[in-house]
Amino acid sequence: MVGIKEVAKRAGVSVSTVSNVINNKKNVGEETRERILKICEEMSYHPNVVGKGLKSGKANTILFNFSDFDRSFYLRIINGISDYVNDNDFDLIICTDKSCKKYMNSSITSGCIILDKKMQDEVLTGIAQENYPIVVLDRIMNNPYIKSVVVNNYDPMFELTQGIVNRGYRHFGFVGGPEETADNKERYKAFRDVLDINQIQFQQKSYFAGNYREKSGYTAAKILMLSRELPDCLVCANDNMAIGAMKAFRENGIRVPEDIAVTGFDNCDLAEAMNLTTVSIPNYERGYIAARYLIENIRGLRNVETFKISAKIIWRDSIRTKNI
Numbered sequence: 001m002v003g004i005k006e007v008a009k010r011a012g013v014s015v016s017t018v019s020n021v022i023n024n025k026k027n028v029g030e031e032t033r034e035r036i037l038k039i040c041e042e043m044s045y046h047p048n049v050v051g052k053g054l055k056s057g058k059a060n061t062i063l064f065n066f067s068d069f070d071r072s073f074y075l076r077i078i079n080g081i082s083d084y085v086n087d088n089d090f091d092l093i094i095c096t097d098k099s100c101k102k103y104m105n106s107s108i109t110s111g112c113i114i115l116d117k118k119m120q121d122e123v124l125t126g127i128a129q130e131n132y133p134i135v136v137l138d139r140i141m142n143n144p145y146i147k148s149v150v151v152n153n154y155d156p157m158f159e160l161t162q163g164i165v166n167r168g169y170r171h172f173g174f175v176g177g178p179e180e181t182a183d184n185k186e187r188y189k190a191f192r193d194v195l196d197i198n199q200i201q202f203q204q205k206s207y208f209a210g211n212y213r214e215k216s217g218y219t220a221a222k223i224l225m226l227s228r229e230l231p232d233c234l235v236c237a238n239d240n241m242a243i244g245a246m247k248a249f250r251e252n253g254i255r256v257p258e259d260i261a262v263t264g265f266d267n268c269d270l271a272e273a274m275n276l277t278t279v280s281i282p283n284y285e286r287g288y289i290a291a292r293y294l295i296e297n298i299r300g301l302r303n304v305e306t307f308k309i310s311a312k313i314i315w316r317d318s319i320r321t322k323n324i
Contacts, residue, residue: 001043006045007045011032011036015050030277034075053263061108061110062081062291063095063104063112064081064112064113065114067118073189073283075223076284077137080236081113081287085291087203088295097165100119101123109258111130113132114134114135115140124136133296135294137149137150137286137292140306146304150307153182153189153311154189156279160263160265161194164233164319165200171229172191172200172206172234172235173231174191174238177233177238180210206231216241217243217248218248221319225254230254232260232261233261234261236286238265239276246318257317262276263318264279266278277317278311278316
C-alpha cells in the first residue's frame with residue numbers, strides 16, 4: 001500500500017509538505033499543492049481518516065468526487081472547495097469514481113460533493129440521508145437531502161449564438177459533449193433555439209458528438225475538412241474541443257477566424273492564449289458555493305433548492321464581424 005513517504009519522494013518534497021497539503025494548510029504554494037494532489041490520485045494514496053471518524057463518532061471531513069484530471073477547471077473548483085472547508089475546520093478527501101463509494105459513509109465523511117457523470121442518480125439517492133447530505137454539480141436532482149449547484153448554461157449560450165448571428169454568420173457546425181449530460185443538452189438547445197428564431201437551417205450532419213476532450217474537437221475538425229464546404233462558424237460545447245479544432249485547422253492552413261470562426265465554453269487556461277471566444281464560468285466560486293451549502297446542510301441548515309450560477313461571454317479574436 002502506498003504511504004505518505006512514497007508520495008513525498010515522487011513529488012520531491014518533504015513528508016511534512018505532503019501532510020500540509022492533505023490537511024489543507026495554506027503554507028504550501030499553489031503549484032506544489034496541485035502537483036501533490038495529482039500525484040496522490042495517480043498513486044491511489046488516500047489519508048487514513050477512517051480511524052478519526054470512528055473514534056469520535058463524527059467525521060469532520062467532506063468528500064469531493066470527480067471524473068479525472070484531464071480538464072483544468074477541476075483545480076479551480078478544488079481550490080474553492082478547499083478554501084471554504086479549511087476556513088470552517090473541516091478536512092477534505094479528493095478522489096475519482098474508482099475509489100469514491102467506500103468513503104461515502106457517515107463514519108468516514110460528513111457529506112460529499114459530486115462532479116462525476118458516471119456516478120448514477122440512483123446510487124446518490126440511496127446514500128443521501130439526513131446525516132449524510134450531498135451536493136451535486138452539473139445535474140439537478142429532486143431529493144430532500146441533495147442540493148444541486150448548476151451553471152446556467154442556456155442563457156449565455158443563447159446570447160453567444162445570437163451574438164454570432166448578429167455578426168453576420170449563417171452557416172454553422174456544432175461540436176457537442178457527452179449527449180447524456182445536462183450541460184451539453186442545455187448548450188445545444190440554446191444554440192438550436194437561436195437558429196430557429198432567426199430561421200437559419202442546421203443540418204444534423206453538421207453536428208459532431210465529442211467528449212469534452214481536446215482530441216474529440218481535433219477529430220471533428222478533421223472530419224469537417226473532408227467536406228467540400230466549411231461552415232462559417234464552428235460552435236463547440238467546451239473550450240478543450242474548440243482548441244482541438246483550432247489546432248487541426250491551423251495544421252491544414254485554415255485560418256481562424258478568416259476562414260472559419262470558432263467558439264468554446266468554460267474559459268479554460270488556454271482560451272486567452274488561443275484568442276478563443278468563450279463563456280466564462282466562475283469555477284473557483286462554484287467550488288466555494290458547493291462547499292458552503294454542503295457544510296451548512298451538515299450543520300442542520302437544510303437547503304436543497306437548486307442554485308444556478310451565472311456565466312458571461314468573453315469575446316475574443318476567434319470570431320469577427322463579417323462583411324454583410
